[in-house]
Amino acid sequence: MSYLVNVDIGGTHTDGVVIDEQGEITDGKVASTPDDFSAGFFSSLEVMANKLGTDIEGLLNDTELVSHGTTVGTNAVLEGDDVDTKLVTTKGSESVLSMMRGAAGRTSGLSVEEYLHMQEVTKPDPLVSKKDTYGLNERIDCMGDVVVEFDEEQARDIAETIAESDVDSVAISCLWSFLNPDHEERMEEILEEEIDSDVFLTRSSDLTPTWGEYERTAATAINALIGPSTSEYIEKIDDRLEELGYDGTLLVMQVGGGVAPAEDAIREPVRTIDSGPAAGMTGCSYLADTLEHDNIIAADMGGTSFDVGLITDGEPITKATNVVRQYDYSIRNIDIESIGNGGGSIAWVEENTDRLRVGPQSVGADPGPACYGQGGEKFTVTDAAVLCGFIDPEYFLGGRESLDLDSAKAAAESLMDATGMELMDVARGVIEISNAQMADLISQRTINKGYDPRNFTVYAYGGAGPLYLPSIANRLSVDEIIVPTGDSSSVWSAVGISSSDVLHRNEESNMRTFAPFDPEDMTEQFSTIEDDIRADLESEGFDDEDIRLERYANLSYGLQVHEVTVPVPSGELTEDDMGEIISRFEEKYEQLYGEGAGASQTGFELVTLRVDGYGESTKPSLRAEAAEAHTDGGIVETEEIFWPAENEYLDTAVYYQDDIGPGMDFDGPAVMRLNNTTVAIPESDSGEIDQYNNIIIQS
Amino acid sequence: MQIQKYLDLNEEELTISCRKCGETLCNADENYKEHSAMRTGPVTDAGPAFEPPKKLLGQDPNLEFRQFFCPSCGVLFDHEFAREDDPILHDIEVDVDSIKA
Amino acid sequence: MATDDQGHEGSDVWEDFQQGYVPEDNLDIHPDLDLHEQYTKDIDTVTYEVLRHRLWTVNEEHGQTLENVSGSPVAYFGQDFNPTLMTHDGEVVFNGPYVQLFSPIAELQVKWILENRSDNPGIEPGDIFISNDPWVGSTHQPDVFFVAPIFVDGELFCWIANTLHQYDIGGKSAGSFVPGASDVFEESTPIPPIKAVEGGEVRKDVKQMYQRHSRMPDMVGLDFNAQVAGLQVTQEQIHDLIDEYGAQTVKGVMDRIIEDSETKFLEKIRELPDGTWRAREFMEGSKTGDDDLYVAELQLKKEGDTLTFTNEGSAKNEGSMNLTYAGFRTAISCAVNPMLLYDQLWVTSGAYRHIDIDTDPGTLNRAEYPSGVSCGGTLSIELSIALIYDVMTRMFSASDETRDEIITDPLAGLIVLSQAGMDQWGNPFGTMNLDVMGTGFGARTDKDGIDVGGILFSPKGKLPNIENNEQDYPMLYLYRRESEDSAGHGEFRGGGGMDSCFIPHNTEAIQTVVAGNGGVTPNTRGIGAYPGAPIRSRTVDGSDIEERFENQEIPGDIEEVDGDMETYPPKAEFVQGAIDVMETRSPGTAGYGDPLERDPEKVLEDLKEEIVSEEAANDIYGVVFDDDDERTVDEQATEDRREELIETRLAESTIPAEE
Incomplete structure (x- = not known):
């Protein structure tokens, strides 16, 4: 046997999957262990090893590749690690992190309702305080020219002062270093000479050479803040795996899509923040490739949030900056938008206006929804689904748990009193409002950005996704929904990690380059970036045939701000290629921003060049073993289930895990109660299960 | 009832008093500031960041910085900038009749 | 004055252009224009919440479309725009989360159009009006409103509008912000509402006239397209909603959103005693090169459920420092929204039902034509907002229900x-x-x-x-x-x-x-x-x-x-x-609150972060630090210093009433 092993650690659960050569998936879901996340990692391995009839050593012996998605970095930055971090920047720019670009610091990453509540908002605690920030006498301008020479003597003093203090990590981020890194590099050398080798050092021109000092400095500071704990954690797992007999590379999921070998991930842990949802998206694009879908709405609904990302022309849409703790930072990431709307979202009634509301607060894993019977008194979306009958209280999570219907009813009482609604009206209302919020988010992500949702297929995953997304898709006139790999959709992020290649992505800002572009200059610039990336990939052991380089250029119109990314041909570029790049840009601009929106009379600006370099890793085979075809799901049982959108009880076909398999057809209304998730197929829909166990729902 | 961070209005007696020390200042329909301890100084008394008006305007508009304190405990009720001849601003005037009603 | 055989006169247009348009309670609309006034009150809780969220999303998408199509740095970096959704008679249902100032006066634009454009050239499906007239309903000339009616079955159902700050719309200074102007003739000529799109077709003559105002006609032309596109996309989405839920229901939801905001506003206001609160501040110079002080005064009177603003004592309008009625009206929302209506997504229209503005024309905060107003969107409105905060925070101080909502300073x-x-x-x-x-x-x-x-x-x-x-x-x-x-x-x-x-x-x-x-x-x-x-x-x-x-x-x-x-x-x-x-x-x-009441540890923190100087810490906060490397608060010395400062305060004061 040769296995691919993937473990994805989330806030509440650690999901593991083992995929064998036939594409058979074995999962291992355990509670996360925040005190030492590596404990959860290995207990997930143990659960899976046991299911496969072996122990961890046995499993790892047969394992080709271990990949990992971690939230250790996210937690460290959210909870404020006990780390002594220093920042070295250009003198005069010491307030870059505390000012947070003004209003952005009190609004970024917050919902409208949060940031409008101005009696409460503040800027977060500083990433690095001003007393830990050092201003260097040096200055570079917007042409990359030196205005003030690097002051060796002062730099040495700063390095000595830092060396004498308690310090775990140092971030270096100077003005215009992305155009001219000389001063940052020199500072790094001096620091390396002065401070202990175990101090974590990072500089902005290496990590993220992008325009805009606030976002670049924030990225560098976050990298420094979480560097010590994340690298310790990754090393711990890496070492332990080796002890247990694993002789391959540990790959770590990155937020931009793709994985990085442990040694790289250790240097740039900021790229692990939010990498879990990115893994799910990578999985979707891998599956989309197999199923020949170009445009996907990836919809992930878990216990606390609903995340949406888009794949167009087979590629996940990325964005240049991300937000954590209200800090905007420039690390390219798969663009996923999130709202507080999950199975555990709390229903409540607004004072004075008596509006019924759902979320954004949720109950979390403990105590969980009222129906869990663990003392939760809040009525949640999941409680509503239990009352409607989608989830059988006696057969929750494949019968491993049972639910408490009475607690759910009791929790609904305060809502009934406040609104004067009947029990089932409350249940219907909560699901309808929650669905409307999710539909609105999808519509914002698509219509808003120039995409028509009707040209997309929805991939629905996460523990709660398959239950609600089919109804939402109907509302948006999307006519195909896929529940990827059926029951494994609940651990889809873990599956996604294993479908990721090793990715090295380098971007270079190209200030003030206007058309006509010089093909020779551009070729040379791309070649330089490509040589760097190829060298990195080769040093990681990838052969030429496993290396794939993709070129992209970001262009904008002279007096407009929107940048659009277009692919650029490989090899020696010609004048014709230059023309082709501009016409592709114009075409895509019009598609995204509307006919006549581009001001071509103001010229074309080449903003950035980018190369994505992939080292191809072993991918899971998705093909299910030719299982016995279940053409009709056997003898279908039916139940009366209350459907919120239809606002009535319908006689609904009910399937359990063993009833379904590849080749099966089904008609709505139907409910599939699987081991880890529930799929609800509305009356107007029908569908089939394909050879990969994907549940395909069509309306 | 409280009518400002440091001021109470007694609805029985219809007087205004200091919330910090209880000192009665005046009747509810009067301007409490007339009965506070008022300190008058140049604009620059408002803090180190303030400049003399003459430096900015090239002429002196006779602006002053007035602070109003509780005459008993000295807590800062309020301040105002005004030209020398401007009357003390009657900025809080609760309608006594509406309270009685 | 337009009079026709049906007795329709509209508002007194030339008085509006002189003093600023103030709509009457009953609008004089041409009787041939049918308004969709019916709505159902019978909307269940769930439909209400679903549609409320949807309408907010539609309006936000409107803003996004505008930002996308425009691509202008003003829209993108400055976020100097806002979309607005209104009822058939112009009450604001939703405004976007961008620059607040634009939305509450989109209402004035709509009401003026209803009164003065309903007979000639008429208000028809697919029409779009443009306007930047500060005496009708704009803060200043660079903020251009695009306003469109939406019809259902021949009846005017609702209005949508968007406002976007333009790079340049003419006048003697580039950027159309003319702090040196002596009057409006040195600024961009105001454009009262005119029909720029007729039945879905752009009127080329009007578009060219508009572009011709600007030093940058290309960019203004692009933004014109963006503003039109935003309205047209939104029109479709509103029609889809009406098709799905029915006009009566959608209108009923709009009505209830406004009613909710009114309820919230009144609940808070009713906790407050009646009274009058006053503010007095200064405008420094009426235009560039003028160093005189101009006094601006404001009085806020609360009587029952009504708030009335007056500006007795304010200086006459002069130079470029002035604000029209419209600018003052919208300034109020900058205080009411964040302090009272944050949980209503800043829907101010319910509050405006209870706000009267009774200011004197010919003053710097109620400018008469032809005084300069191009600074209205910045300096003059800033002064009015500041005055409004001054009176409102004092009024809000008088109740436990509103005191905690105070934000001291905009x-x-x-x-x-x-x-x-x-x-x-x-x-x-x-x-x-x-x-x-x-x-x-x-x-x-x-x-x-x-x-x-x-x-x-x-x-x-x-x-x-x-x-x-x-x-x-x-x-x-x-x-x-x-x-x-x-x-x-x-x-x-x-x-x-x-x-x-x-x-x-x-x-x-x-x-x-x-x-x-x-x-x-x-x-x-x-x-x-x-x-x-x-x-x-x-x-x-x-x-x-x-x-x-x-x-x-x-x-x-x-x-x-x-x-x-x-x-x-x-x-x-x-x-x-x-x-x-x-x-x-x-x-x-x-x-x-009194700086002598501040936690000395916080003063120390501010000292370390270079927010407060040692001088201020000592003389204003009365905090004394130990003279060691790791600075700490000297508690005893601080206590003594604070007592000393209180004594000084009283020693240097007199009681005016006793003088």
Whole structure:
């Protein structure tokens, strides 16, 4: 046997999957262990090893590749690690992190309702305080020219002062270093000479050479803040795996899509923040490739949030900056938008206006929804689904748990009193409002950005996704929904990690380059970036045939701000290629921003060049073993289930895990109660299960 | 009832008093500031960041910085900038009749 | 005056153009225009919540479309736009989360169009009106409103509008912001509502007339397309909603959204006693080059459920400093929304049902034609907002229900810096420096303000990076940071403003116009505390900056630089030469509560973060520190110092009534 092993650690659960050569998936879901996340990692391995009839050593012996998605970095930055971090920047720019670009610091990453509540908002605690920030006498301008020479003597003093203090990590981020890194590099050398080798050092021109000092400095500071704990954690797992007999590379999921070998991930842990949802998206694009879908709405609904990302022309849409703790930072990431709307979202009634509301607060894993019977008194979306009958209280999570219907009813009482609604009206209302919020988010992500949702297929995953997304898709006139790999959709992020290649992505800002572009200059610039990336990939052991380089250029119109990314041909570029790049840009601009929106009379600006370099890793085979075809799901049982959108009880076909398999057809209304998730197929829909166990729902 | 961070209005007696020390200042329909301890100084008394008006305007508009304190405990009720001849601003005037009603 | 056989007259157009349009309770609309006035009140809770969320989303998408199609830096970086959804008679249902000032007066535009365009040229499906007339319903001329009716079965169902700040729409200064104007004839000529799109077709004549106003007709033309596209996309979405839920239901939801906001507003207002609250502040100079002070006064009277604003005692309109009725009206929302209606997504229309404006025409805060008003969107409105905060925070102090909602200070001054010349790339440039966004954010009753928190009512307006400004303009920054001692001192202090210090770079000189207010005295006071620091601009001319750079030195403060220091009045015009160092300070905000009541540990923290100087810590906060390396609070000395300061306060005071 040769296995691919993937473990994805989330806030509440650690999901593991083992995929064998036939594409058979074995999962291992355990509670996360925040005190030492590596404990959860290995207990997930143990659960899976046991299911496969072996122990961890046995499993790892047969394992080709271990990949990992971690939230250790996210937690460290959210909870404020006990780390002594220093920042070295250009003198005069010491307030870059505390000012947070003004209003952005009190609004970024917050919902409208949060940031409008101005009696409460503040800027977060500083990433690095001003007393830990050092201003260097040096200055570079917007042409990359030196205005003030690097002051060796002062730099040495700063390095000595830092060396004498308690310090775990140092971030270096100077003005215009992305155009001219000389001063940052020199500072790094001096620091390396002065401070202990175990101090974590990072500089902005290496990590993220992008325009805009606030976002670049924030990225560098976050990298420094979480560097010590994340690298310790990754090393711990890496070492332990080796002890247990694993002789391959540990790959770590990155937020931009793709994985990085442990040694790289250790240097740039900021790229692990939010990498879990990115893994799910990578999985979707891998599956989309197999199923020949170009445009996907990836919809992930878990216990606390609903995340949406888009794949167009087979590629996940990325964005240049991300937000954590209200800090905007420039690390390219798969663009996923999130709202507080999950199975555990709390229903409540607004004072004075008596509006019924759902979320954004949720109950979390403990105590969980009222129906869990663990003392939760809040009525949640999941409680509503239990009352409607989608989830059988006696057969929750494949019968491993049972639910408490009475607690759910009791929790609904305060809502009934406040609104004067009947029990089932409350249940219907909560699901309808929650669905409307999710539909609105999808519509914002698509219509808003120039995409028509009707040209997309929805991939629905996460523990709660398959239950609600089919109804939402109907509302948006999307006519195909896929529940990827059926029951494994609940651990889809873990599956996604294993479908990721090793990715090295380098971007270079190209200030003030206007058309006509010089093909020779551009070729040379791309070649330089490509040589760097190829060298990195080769040093990681990838052969030429496993290396794939993709070129992209970001262009904008002279007096407009929107940048659009277009692919650029490989090899020696010609004048014709230059023309082709501009016409592709114009075409895509019009598609995204509307006919006549581009001001071509103001010229074309080449903003950035980018190369994505992939080292191809072993991918899971998705093909299910030719299982016995279940053409009709056997003898279908039916139940009366209350459907919120239809606002009535319908006689609904009910399937359990063993009833379904590849080749099966089904008609709505139907409910599939699987081991880890529930799929609800509305009356107007029908569908089939394909050879990969994907549940395909069509309306 | 409280009518400002440091001021109470007694609805029985219809007087205004200091919330910090209880000192009665005046009747509810009067301007409490007339009965506070008022300190008058140049604009620059408002803090180190303030400049003399003459430096900015090239002429002196006779602006002053007035602070109003509780005459008993000295807590800062309020301040105002005004030209020398401007009357003390009657900025809080609760309608006594509406309270009685 | 238009009169026809059906007795329709509209409003008194020429009086509107003179004094500012004030709609009557009953609009005079041509009887041939049918309004969709019916709606159902019978909407279940779930439908209401689903549709409410959907309408918010549709309106937000409207803003996104506008931003996308425009692609203008003004829209994108300044977020200087806002979409608005209104009922058939112009009451605002939703405004976007961008610049608040635009939406409450879209209502005035709609009402004026209903009264004065319903007979000729008529209001028809597919029409779009454009307008930037400050005497009808714009803050100033660069803010152009595009307004469209939506019809259902021949009846006017609702209105949508969007407003976008234009690069340039004419007038004697590039950018159409003319602080040096003596009257409106030196500014862009106001355009009252005219039909620019007729039945879905753009009227080329009108579009060209509009573009012809501008120095940059191409860009204005692009934004024209963007504003039209935003309205047309939104029209379709509203029609889809009506098809799905029915017109009566959608209208019923709109009505209830406004009613909810009214309910919330009244609930809070009813906790307050009746009374009158007053404010008095100053406008420094009526135009560039004028150094006189002009008094602005405001009275807020509360009687039952009604709030009435008057401006007795305010100076006459003069120069460019003036604000029309429309500007004043929308300024009120900047106080009511954040303090009372934050949980209603800033729907102010319910509150406006209970707000009367009874100001005197011919004054700086109720300007008459033809006084200059192009600073209306910045300086003049800032002064009015400050005055409104001054009276409202005092009124809100009178009830437990509203006191905790106080934010002391929206912005007590504003410094608008216009720069022009040749840029480092060899092209002419002209800009309004967006460092203006780096203001403090006011104190709350239980927590400090936010240092460089940005303009309160523009939550999405970001401060540019130094690298953004240096890329786009020929400047090099020496520093940009929180301005020390600019936060208004208090038990809870205000948020500090920002110091920006820069030299021209790769250019010979920068033509500079400073248009500011709140430079001598700030325009809001906070409660029981100290005011925030005023704005300031100063230069050191003929400096030794080049030698310093040679010596690998970056000055830490403009006062370290040798040369001739000049401090400018709030409104000034000058040339910044190649070696002239310039510093601007954007304003801080006022505090809440007596600084002697502040936790000394917080003062220490502020000292360490260079927010408060030792001088202020000692003399204003009465906090004394131990003289060791790791500074700590000397508790006993602090207690003594505070007692001493109280004694001094009383010793230096007199009681006016006893004089």
